Amino acid sequence: MTNMFKGKLFGIMIPLIAIGFGFLAGGIIMLISGNNPITGYVALIQGIFGDIYYFGETLQRMTPLIFSGLAVAFAFRTGLLNIGVEGQLIVGWFVSVLVGIVIEAPMIIHLPLAILGGALAGALWGFVPGVLKARFQVHEVIVTIMMNYIAMHVVNHFIRNYMLESGQRTAFINDSASLSSDYLSAITDFSRLHWGFLIAIAACFLMWFILWKTKKGFELRSVGYNKHASSYAGMNVNLNIILSMSVSGAFAGVGGAMVGLGTYNYANILPGFTNLGFDGIAVALLGSSTSIGIFLSAFLFGGLKEGANNMQGQAGVAPELVEIIIALIIFFVASSYLIRWIYSRVQSKKEGK
Amino acid sequence: MDMTLQILYTIVPAALIAATPLLLTAMGGLFSERSGIVNIGLEGLMVMGAFAGIVGTLFFESLGFGFASPWMGILVAIVLGAIFSLFHAVASISLRADQIVSGVALNFLAVGLTVFIVREVFDKGQTDTISARIFRINVPFLSDIPIIGPMFFSRVYLTTYIAFALAILVWYVVFKTPFGLRLRSVGEHPMAADTMGIKVNRMRYIGVMLSGAFGGMGGAVYAITTAGNFAGGTITGQGFMALAALIFGKWHPFGAMGAAVFFGFAQALSISAQQIPGLENVPQVYMLILPYVLTILALAGFVGKAEPPKALNQPYEKGSR
Amino acid sequence: ACGEGDEDTTPVNDGGNNNENETAEGNNEAAGDDEGFSSKMVTDTGGVDDRSFNESAWAGLTAFGEDYPEADVDYIQSNDASDYAPNLNRLAREGTDITFAIGFLMEDDIRTVAQQNEDQQFAIVDTVVMGDDDEPVSNIANITFAEHEGSFLVGVVAAMHTETNEVGFIGGVESPLIKKFENGFKAGVKYVDSDIEVNVQYAQDFNDASRGQQIADTMYAGGADIIYHAAGGTGNGLFTEAIDRARNGENVWAIGVDQDQALTEGEWDEGNVILTSMVKRVDEAVYQVSEDTMNGNFPGGEILEFGLEDDGVGIAETRDNVSDEAIEAVEDYEEMIINGEIDVPETDEEYEDFQSSL
Amino acid sequence: MEYVIEMNNIRKEFPGIVANDNITLQVKQGEIHALLGENGAGKSTLMNVLFGLYQPEKGEIKVRGKKVEVTDPNVANDLGIGMVHQHFMLVQTFTVTENIILGSEPVNKGTIDHRKAVKDVADISDRYGLKVDPNAKIEDISVGMQQRVEILKTLYRGANILIFDEPTAALTPQEIKELIQIMKNLINEGKSIILITHKLKEIMQVCDRCTVIRRGKGIGTVDVADSTENSLAEMMVGREVSFEVEKEAAKPKDNVLSIKDLHVEDARGIGVVNGLNLNVKAGEIIGVAGVDGNGQTELIEAITGLRQAKSGTINVSGKDITAFKPRKVTEAGVGHIPQDRHKHGLVLEFTVGENILLQTYYQKPYTKNGVLNYPKMYEKARELIEEYDVRTPNEKTMARSLSGGNQQKAIIAREVDRSPDLLIAAQPTRGLDVGAIEFIHRKLIEERDKGRAVLLVSLELDEVLNVSDRIAVIYEGEIVEIVNAKETDEKELGLLMAGGKKEAGEPK
Numbered sequence A: 001m002t003n004m005f006k007g008k009l010f011g012i013m014i015p016l017i018a019i020g021f022g023f024l025a026g027g028i029i030m031l032i033s034g035n036n037p038i039t040g041y042v043a044l045i046q047g048i049f050g051d052i053y054y055f056g057e058t059l060q061r062m063t064p065l066i067f068s069g070l071a072v073a074f075a076f077r078t079g080l081l082n083i084g085v086e087g088q089l090i091v092g093w094f095v096s097v098l099v100g101i102v103i104e105a106p107m108i109i110h111l112p113l114a115i116l117g118g119a120l121a122g123a124l125w126g127f128v129p130g131v132l133k134a135r136f137q138v139h140e141v142i143v144t145i146m147m148n149y150i151a152m153h154v155v156n157h158f159i160r161n162y163m164l165e166s167g168q169r170t171a172f173i174n175d176s177a178s179l180s181s182d183y184l185s186a187i188t189d190f191s192r193l194h195w196g197f198l199i200a201i202a203a204c205f206l207m208w209f210i211l212w213k214t215k216k217g218f219e220l221r222s223v224g225y226n227k228h229a230s231s232y233a234g235m236n237v238n239l240n241i242i243l244s245m246s247v248s249g250a251f252a253g254v255g256g257a258m259v260g261l262g263t264y265n266y267a268n269i270l271p272g273f274t275n276l277g278f279d280g281i282a283v284a285l286l287g288s289s290t291s292i293g294i295f296l297s298a299f300l301f302g303g304l305k306e307g308a309n310n311m312q313g314q315a316g317v318a319p320e321l322v323e324i325i326i327a328l329i330i331f332f333v334a335s336s337y338l339i340r341w342i343y344s345r346v347q348s349k350k351e352g353k
Numbered sequence B: 001m002d003m004t005l006q007i008l009y010t011i012v013p014a015a016l017i018a019a020t021p022l023l024l025t026a027m028g029g030l031f032s033e034r035s036g037i038v039n040i041g042l043e044g045l046m047v048m049g050a051f052a053g054i055v056g057t058l059f060f061e062s063l064g065f066g067f068a069s070p071w072m073g074i075l076v077a078i079v080l081g082a083i084f085s086l087f088h089a090v091a092s093i094s095l096r097a098d099q100i101v102s103g104v105a106l107n108f109l110a111v112g113l114t115v116f117i118v119r120e121v122f123d124k125g126q127t128d129t130i131s132a133r134i135f136r137i138n139v140p141f142l143s144d145i146p147i148i149g150p151m152f153f154s155r156v157y158l159t160t161y162i163a164f165a166l167a168i169l170v171w172y173v174v175f176k177t178p179f180g181l182r183l184r185s186v187g188e189h190p191m192a193a194d195t196m197g198i199k200v201n202r203m204r205y206i207g208v209m210l211s212g213a214f215g216g217m218g219g220a221v222y223a224i225t226t227a228g229n230f231a232g233g234t235i236t237g238q239g240f241m242a243l244a245a246l247i248f249g250k251w252h253p254f255g256a257m258g259a260a261v262f263f264g265f266a267q268a269l270s271i272s273a274q275q276i277p278g279l280e281n282v283p284q285v286y287m288l289i290l291p292y293v294l295t296i297l298a299l300a301g302f303v304g305k306a307e308p309p310k311a312l313n314q315p316y317e318k319g320s321r
Numbered sequence C: 001a002c003g004e005g006d007e008d009t010t011p012v013n014d015g016g017n018n019n020e021n022e023t024a025e026g027n028n029e030a031a032g033d034d035e036g037f038s039s040k041m042v043t044d045t046g047g048v049d050d051r052s053f054n055e056s057a058w059a060g061l062t063a064f065g066e067d068y069p070e071a072d073v074d075y076i077q078s079n080d081a082s083d084y085a086p087n088l089n090r091l092a093r094e095g096t097d098i099t100f101a102i103g104f105l106m107e108d109d110i111r112t113v114a115q116q117n118e119d120q121q122f123a124i125v126d127t128v129v130m131g132d133d134d135e136p137v138s139n140i141a142n143i144t145f146a147e148h149e150g151s152f153l154v155g156v157v158a159a160m161h162t163e164t165n166e167v168g169f170i171g172g173v174e175s176p177l178i179k180k181f182e183n184g185f186k187a188g189v190k191y192v193d194s195d196i197e198v199n200v201q202y203a204q205d206f207n208d209a210s211r212g213q214q215i216a217d218t219m220y221a222g223g224a225d226i227i228y229h230a231a232g233g234t235g236n237g238l239f240t241e242a243i244d245r246a247r248n249g250e251n252v253w254a255i256g257v258d259q260d261q262a263l264t265e266g267e268w269d270e271g272n273v274i275l276t277s278m279v280k281r282v283d284e285a286v287y288q289v290s291e292d293t294m295n296g297n298f299p300g301g302e303i304l305e306f307g308l309e310d311d312g313v314g315i316a317e318t319r320d321n322v323s324d325e326a327i328e329a330v331e332d333y334e335e336m337i338i339n340g341e342i343d344v345p346e347t348d349e350e351y352e353d354f355q356s357s358l
Numbered sequence D: 001m002e003y004v005i006e007m008n009n010i011r012k013e014f015p016g017i018v019a020n021d022n023i024t025l026q027v028k029q030g031e032i033h034a035l036l037g038e039n040g041a042g043k044s045t046l047m048n049v050l051f052g053l054y055q056p057e058k059g060e061i062k063v064r065g066k067k068v069e070v071t072d073p074n075v076a077n078d079l080g081i082g083m084v085h086q087h088f089m090l091v092q093t094f095t096v097t098e099n100i101i102l103g104s105e106p107v108n109k110g111t112i113d114h115r116k117a118v119k120d121v122a123d124i125s126d127r128y129g130l131k132v133d134p135n136a137k138i139e140d141i142s143v144g145m146q147q148r149v150e151i152l153k154t155l156y157r158g159a160n161i162l163i164f165d166e167p168t169a170a171l172t173p174q175e176i177k178e179l180i181q182i183m184k185n186l187i188n189e190g191k192s193i194i195l196i197t198h199k200l201k202e203i204m205q206v207c208d209r210c211t212v213i214r215r216g217k218g219i220g221t222v223d224v225a226d227s228t229e230n231s232l233a234e235m236m237v238g239r240e241v242s243f244e245v246e247k248e249a250a251k252p253k254d255n256v257l258s259i260k261d262l263h264v265e266d267a268r269g270i271g272v273v274n275g276l277n278l279n280v281k282a283g284e285i286i287g288v289a290g291v292d293g294n295g296q297t298e299l300i301e302a303i304t305g306l307r308q309a310k311s312g313t314i315n316v317s318g319k320d321i322t323a324f325k326p327r328k329v330t331e332a333g334v335g336h337i338p339q340d341r342h343k344h345g346l347v348l349e350f351t352v353g354e355n356i357l358l359q360t361y362y363q364k365p366y367t368k369n370g371v372l373n374y375p376k377m378y379e380k381a382r383e384l385i386e387e388y389d390v391r392t393p394n395e396k397t398m399a400r401s402l403s404g405g406n407q408q409k410a411i412i413a414r415e416v417d418r419s420p421d422l423l424i425a426a427q428p429t430r431g432l433d434v435g436a437i438e439f440i441h442r443k444l445i446e447e448r449d450k451g452r453a454v455l456l457v458s459l460e461l462d463e464v465l466n467v468s469d470r471i472a473v474i475y476e477g478e479i480v481e482i483v484n485a486k487e488t489d490e491k492e493l494g495l496l497m498a499g500g501k502k503e504a505g506e507p508k
């Protein structure tokens, strides 16, 4: 019993220690490159918490990251690596905005419809690699990589040829489909924080519920761990693979809808990937594919990215430092063996005394 | 007929040039994955290679090495790529990190670190442009052969031939030498290899570092021949395409070679299509997504299931069962 | 450290809040006061050293800072599109006297931020920001350039230098802005000789040198001997290809964009493949708007178009490869454009009309 | 007395467990020395220490009287120690030759000298009578052949002390016979052997001496000539054990399973079940005896719905289940103890409780409206854990951390508890110790007595003979003969399994 508790505690300790190491390394890099780490980190933290506006922006920023993290984690639990979250998010963004522009309806219908549109588009984008994996055993990693590019080019094509409004974007969506919130914006001093943040929290809960509390979730996890035993136990492995990729895609698609309906209220021609999907991989990993973990790591990443700008402005530290810190944190989390080893060393020394 | 040939004379060399960095990097991936270590970090290794290649070239240029500089830049990239890959190696081999996680981290780290250094060194977001370049050449005699000459031996980079020669060398090393046999055994059944006295982790370190060397070379070749300088956006997705080529090619050097050429060809076609009679009116989006759609169709249609090395993505712990 | 941090930000915070309640005039005066004048910019994702308009804008600010040492100049770089709004906000909150948004991608973000901070002064490069009433937003100065006019001139140069009677244009991502480059260039070429063919292709990417190289390869192979690009980093591929062909003894040229690119690119052991460049003086514009604002003449709500007349666009200083004849012609046409004798087209429709009028 | 191997007072710990606690093992030159112990007693661990895969915490190892440090398998190889592991250490995608030469390849100008390698392999295989095809891929050859490759690997390296860790667990009777002959040949060639096996009969047959360990502690070493199966078993488990499976005569009733003219193809599309007919009645155990690879696996897969039959019909309790998917087969009243418990039987990363509910999680009361009721699930799991004596800390323990025997008990609990009309048990006791085997055999007979039809597929003739009422002999995908278990013996079965009256041949 105590052992189990220890294990759980450790599960929380490791990311924390990794984060500590990450920042330590970041500090060293600042020192080497001739910056003052204390000034740097103070600026970073101020850039997150120093102003309610920044804090609101951090929450806004973490909203799509939560979804892309959930998407990666959901597929991961079923033994699939969904690198296609980026593309699923892009089509979700586009379709939700399309619904937001084209349809006129009262908010109570329109907004859910637009989000659903994003979910369905993302689900479709996940469905394709799912089917190919299930039906032809095609490696999902390649297909999802390819689907990312297809998503970007197809969406750009549609915007450019049919929906271009000004500059590189579509028209604004109708207010009835917008997640933007005057209230949330007002309490955070005009930040772009929107209702999507609450939807993201609900989504965390939803994923936890699906995976751990439902029959389907049981099957998905079972298939993820052992396909053979699952089909022996009467589960339809192929169907579960397709379902998993589709649901994962739907999470990503809703993430896109958050950007389209909440942050920007339009879609624009993408000159390159948004990276929101790729960041989702890191978020899911740091959050060890659990709902709470994803929420917290999305906050960390969102905060770091928000704060990086302030670090640049106030302390003159190149914002790439934050990327380095994020990378190192992931390394340390992944190498938890090292942390365990150090911990056991410290522990045995203590016992020796 | 003549028109078709004219088009082929443009597209085939373009395809080979586009295939070159992919092929080199895929060979790197092959070493790593054949030893049992997934390498999603190929992208990051290419970034590192592109950075090192350009900075190295600039450095040797400034020392007055002239047209030897880019070649020395490539050497720098090979070495730095191998060193940088140690991050992935230490994490995923010695520290038993999840290999996918570690690879993803490597990608983040490469972009962050290189751009950070570029800022520190050049005081801006990209390096200067190199002036000593590797240029296209016409191969003496061979380029005069009708049809084949203009397609395969005219206006090509030496690096392309080197890449293809290396792929053959890789095949030889992996399938004909004791080293190759041991490397593959470590990727298939590390415990079996261990009982045969093969140092599993050492082989895996070598595999990953070779992937760093090749990935670094791939990135450097791209940066030096095509981009001319280095910035955060110099390498955008080529590493992932190389990984796709590796899987597409079923972890075999020649398979990966075929896949890389295929990608190169699709890309070249998509770019040149607008200027090819008959294709110029096809909406550009079709051409843009062509390489990716073709890849998916090929995988679903005729390539079929690819069997990865059995121990791929599994850390080796002595005595674990 | 935490408490210290709080104290640091509080004044800024308060300032922001107070501003909201104060009247516009009150703030305008405050701008020139004790703290000194500050002029800062937010880059787009290209960064302050993109060898394009970000870099140019920063050069303008730097020059301004040098000429007026008491003025505070600075920039914030945006790492991705989602940084625009917070960065603009950040500067606005710091009480920056004029905040520049570099690039039309920031159009929507600056609109929102400007509307939220009505007593702050902003400027944007490359686009016009309209408010809800379809009028330009009153606290944003809109800096635009007559890229089509400058492109017309390099089109003239190209037309006069081509030996194959075929030239090319490589665009980055297709958009109204880049269309101005394309149509101006085409108009210039056709105006000189309507038989010259202009090959146009968009890479749909501002950052893919290999794509740029292959497009250039295909164009050159197809017979074009001069190619103009408005494609950012993708254009580097054009230069690579041009150098390569020049080394092989081919007589090909490239035309640069935004800055005098012959200074940084295009060089090879026997010369430079850059025929000329279409420069866009973002630096001048930024300098001028900063200066005006400091002197109390903030051109808020105005649409400033920097054209040939104001030296806002034009052909580059480096003219080693351009024939005297072409330079003369350029000078003539420049005058005709300034006089209004030639109306250079910006959009595809205008170009159609222009072409049929030839 | 000259010992080739002396392991003195070896102690080896794993986190939380002492696998070897002060064990001493002494092996004489030229003997076959048995190492006996229950599952998890520490046999494999001890041998891995000797082979250099593990480093002991305490104790010394002497080889031919000289103290040595076996730091890794290379050292063991150099000392002439070779090991055939419990779980084969073969690279499936490599050829026989490649597996054998791995690590000490003959080289010619930097290239593997393949021709020489093949010749060397052929030479040794001739010399010791170990027939193999040097160019065949491991994945294409039979288990028996794979074992020979394992032995050849050690001989190729010039081993003269061979460790066999449960070499017979996966072999057919014919292959076992051949292996015993091979071991005798090796002794004649001057080698020494350490043999780990759970089969007392084999110890009695070939071994000179036997060392027994129990729960990590050495119990003692005895001369086999002075021992009986019973005395060894007692030493091993510390109490008396009975081998005879006690059971009353079967009282068969109606047909539960009837298979008519069944044809099934394997993964490569080759017909492996060819017109098979078989009936199993309620209240009887039918044992399927046969050499591995004669269609047993595919037959079971076809019945349980894991593989689609080509033609023919399968009936269970009057229902035609031929085209059913696994779930429907299960619901039609079929229970299945799969032969590979790690691959098919368990989701190792799930808890024991979840595994116990793996076939029924979706039914009421465990699922309502698509939502799981974990308290109910774990309540059920606790009941079964209790009833079937699954030794686990609790129902929320990961299945992976259970020993093989307890994993098997969990599967049996799951399958038997559903009271299926037909219970299929495939190799249910593979690799288990006598205690566990006894338990499982008793369970099967209990089920029979409750009126279930039991189909037992096993490669162990002893098991088939002891547990079944009737024995169906399968050969090349057909049932060639059904005999009464009481009226037959190993010899007759052996002949039938080899395809009639002919001498048993090499399985494909």
Ligand SMILES: Nc1ncnc2c1ncn2[C@@H]1O[C@H](COP(=O)(O)OP(=O)(O)OP(=O)(O)O)[C@@H](O)[C@H]1O
Pocket: B319, B320, B321, D014, D015, D017, D018, D019, D037, D038, D039, D040, D041, D042, D043, D044, D045, D046, D086, D404, D431
């Ligand atoms: N790699 C390992 N990690 C942790 N514990 C282990 C490991 N290997 C063995 N053990 C422990 O050592 C004990 C002895 O295991 P070992 O495999 O030697 O048993 P065995 O006698 O060979 O059993 P079997 O007859 O089932 O093969 C086991 O009970 C197990 O708890």
Ligand SMILES: Nc1ncnc2c1ncn2[C@@H]1O[C@H](COP(=O)(O)OP(=O)(O)OP(=O)(O)O)[C@@H](O)[C@H]1O
Pocket: B321, D039, D040, D400, D401, D402, D403, D404, D405, D431, D432
């Ligand atoms: N990786 C592991 N980590 C911790 N404990 C383990 C591990 N593997 C095995 N064990 C422990 O080893 C004990 C015996 O397991 P072992 O696998 O030796 O059983 P077994 O009966 O020999 O099964 P099999 O014959 O299938 O190998 C179990 O009680 C288990 O607690």
Ligand SMILES: [Mg+2]
Pocket: D040, D044, D404
């Ligand atoms: Mg065991």
Ligand SMILES: [Mg+2]
Pocket: D043, D044, D045, D086, D165
């Ligand atoms: Mg064992």
